[in-house]
Amino acid sequence: MESQRVEDLYKSLEEIINTVDKQVVSKLEIDKCKRIINRLSSFSTECEVCYQHFTDLEKHVTSLKDKKSELTADDIKHHKQIVSNISSHLQKQHKLVPSGYYLGIYMSIGTSLGIVFGLVLFDNIALGLPLGIGIGVAIGSGLDADVKKKGLSL
């Protein structure tokens, strides 16, 4: 992937940030888009699907940019669809892990365990819950940090 195309895409995103309503910008998850663009461009030499995704994203971002402040709910929905399609390809084919992925999983395991601990050990859910969540957060954020260290975070 030529770096010029990546740079142009970044510029278009910046332009969208500057012209579109702040609320809409947050819905577009621009930071996530940038991470995705980075990944696609690095995989595009070896993966045709990534190359195709990059080209589609280019077209899509350009059309968003041209609409300026007139983005509709449908545009945003369409955007999220595209981003999630690409994310799932990157996760399945390239073994990337979304940021905060393990934290989310272990938080919910911790919450369930906390309730069990609370009931079995203390006979009090309120005592077990913070313990379970604490353990979940510790394990989850540890695994997320590990993913980041290995350069596999999306």
Ligand SMILES: [Zn+2]
């Ligand atoms: Zn790919």
